[in-house]
Amino acid sequence: MNALPALFGKNADELNAIAVELDLPSYTGKQLAYWLYKTDVTSFEQMSNIGKKNQQKLKEHYRLGIAAYSKVSSSGDGTKKYLFAVGEGKFIEAAYIPDGKRHTLCVSSQIGCKMGCLFCMTGKQGFQGQLDAGAILNQLRSIPERPLITNIVFMGMGEPFDNPDAVMKSCDILTAEYGFAISARKVTVSTIGIIPAMRNFLQHSKCNLAVSLHTPFDEERRRLMPIQTVYPLKEVIATIQEFDMGKYRRVSFEYIMFKGVNDTPRHVNELARLLNKVKGRINLIRFHPIPASPLKCSDEQVIADFQRALNDKGIVTTIRASRGQDIEAACGMLSTRALIKNRNEEH
Numbered sequence: 001m002n003a004l005p006a007l008f009g010k011n012a013d014e015l016n017a018i019a020v021e022l023d024l025p026s027y028t029g030k031q032l033a034y035w036l037y038k039t040d041v042t043s044f045e046q047m048s049n050i051g052k053k054n055q056q057k058l059k060e061h062y063r064l065g066i067a068a069y070s071k072v073s074s075s076g077d078g079t080k081k082y083l084f085a086v087g088e089g090k091f092i093e094a095a096y097i098p099d100g101k102r103h104t105l106c107v108s109s110q111i112g113c114k115m116g117c118l119f120c121m122t123g124k125q126g127f128q129g130q131l132d133a134g135a136i137l138n139q140l141r142s143i144p145e146r147p148l149i150t151n152i153v154f155m156g157m158g159e160p161f162d163n164p165d166a167v168m169k170s171c172d173i174l175t176a177e178y179g180f181a182i183s184a185r186k187v188t189v190s191t192i193g194i195i196p197a198m199r200n201f202l203q204h205s206k207c208n209l210a211v212s213l214h215t216p217f218d219e220e221r222r223r224l225m226p227i228q229t230v231y232p233l234k235e236v237i238a239t240i241q242e243f244d245m246g247k248y249r250r251v252s253f254e255y256i257m258f259k260g261v262n263d264t265p266r267h268v269n270e271l272a273r274l275l276n277k278v279k280g281r282i283n284l285i286r287f288h289p290i291p292a293s294p295l296k297c298s299d300e301q302v303i304a305d306f307q308r309a310l311n312d313k314g315i316v317t318t319i320r321a322s323r324g325q326d327i328e329a330a331c332g333m334l335s336t337r338a339l340i341k342n343r344n345e346e347h
Helices: 012-021 028-038 052-061 121-125 133-141 164-175 195-204 218-224 233-241 265-275 300-312 337-346
Strands: 071-074 080-085 091-099 102-106 110-112 127-130 151-154 187-191 208-212 251-257 280-286 317-319
Touching: 012 028, 080 133, 091 133, 133 164, 164 187, 164 195, 187 195, 195 208, 195 233, 208 233, 218 233, 233 265, 251 300, 265 280, 265 300, 280 300, 300 317
Parallel strands: 102 151, 151 187, 187 208, 208 251, 251 280, 280 317
Antiparallel strands: 071 080, 080 091, 091 102, 110 127
């Protein structure tokens, strides 16, 4: 394992500081940002406008930090799931989802997850570690579809706001002109509602927010999502209401449909009451069965009726298409637990 620190994942200030630290020309920081985030270079030698002596100096103190994916799985619907090694015996997954002119990359922010939500395979895997900004951004940098990507969603493995510094930094580099220059309107960070980090995000980022809601009732949500005990949904909603989202920023609420659990008219009425002063929309998501879970997906007609009832109450509600289920790339299905188990058995 290369012990040198990685350049990839550094922001503009850090790259400028490195230029000063190594006694390189002051403009080297800008040059590095260009090579790291605007091109496909895989070595310092390819950075043609940096002199050979300075390339060598950089090489002695830093590594690029760009890593190829280990495996790709392709779905019949065009979705692809990319596997990345992130340390000895540790892996993450990212999902590429094409949909007409929209090409979305769903990235992971942690190795596994601590949150233990009842419906999520990643949570059943447990937590193996944090990703730094470089490892988050490498999921975009290192796939062949990179030039096509229009949207980034932090909805892969992990809870983004349980790794807030790396997520905020990666959002900055994704949207900065010196970085990937993706519009903040095209980047969405999903959370189950970790309020301190969510508040900081709403204050300091222009990216979109998605909140995992799944039921408006406290006790039901506590059974589905243990975080409800620490950060109750009502406080999450109140925090969002502190901020003016403006014309272009969007808040959405993710709502996985569970048969007989959260799909009744009572839920519609409480959702309407809870969200009546929030400028946002609800995305209904079909539940994809996972091993050893008692939960089942609501019937199609129930989901359609639920959507209609919410729309009738003035809440914009859509049903998200299920993608990549045949390669376990759909919502809630990302997990490398089996792979980790196999690797451990090999050694």
